[in-house]
Amino acid sequence: MRFAVKFLGCKVSQADAMLARRLLLEAGHEEVSDADAELHVINTCCITGEAEAKSRQSVRRSLKTARQVYVGGCAVNLRPTQFAEIDKAVKAFTGTAEDVASAMASTKSQPQGVSAPASMSSTTRSCANRRAAGLASRPGAACAASSRSRTAAIATVRTASFRRCAVPPGRVRLCGL
Helix, strand or coil, X not given: CEEEEEECCCHHHHHHHHHHHHHHXXXXXXXXXXXXXXXXXXXXXXXXXXXXXXXXXXXXXXXXXXXXXXXXXXXXXXXXXXXXXXXCCXXXXXXXXXXXXXXXXXXXCCCCCCECCCECCHHHHHHHHHHHHHHCCCCCCCCCCCHHHHHHHHHHHHHCCECCCECCCCCCCCCEC
């Protein structure tokens, strides 16, 4: 299948998207331009409500040219149904970046709704850590109120150790060691 990869958000989101790209290429799929792709793979962001809206908008734009759209990333891990409900051709993948990339590379061409491995992606954990630091009041709200808060939160996240934890879709939970 011919595919194109897009990502929204941070460098972690880009790395997660490139992992999916690499596994799709290894599985024998062909990477082409957005306009020529039958499949668009989008790694989403949820750092702000606006980022979530842009992620949904990117999915809707992709549906204009692609036969199928696979979505993963932060916004999908927080609320997978908001993407799966956009269209039958959209398949939302939740879980770790590795699990999502593997599932995307091995999934047949028929969309089947929401896939829900038990683990949270590294990108979502990062956003959850920022929210736990008190930098957002609700899911979808900004994870950082100001650049100073964002810098402090990132420093906190880098120094803290967190293990992966299972959470139901639509929930964010911070798990400390």
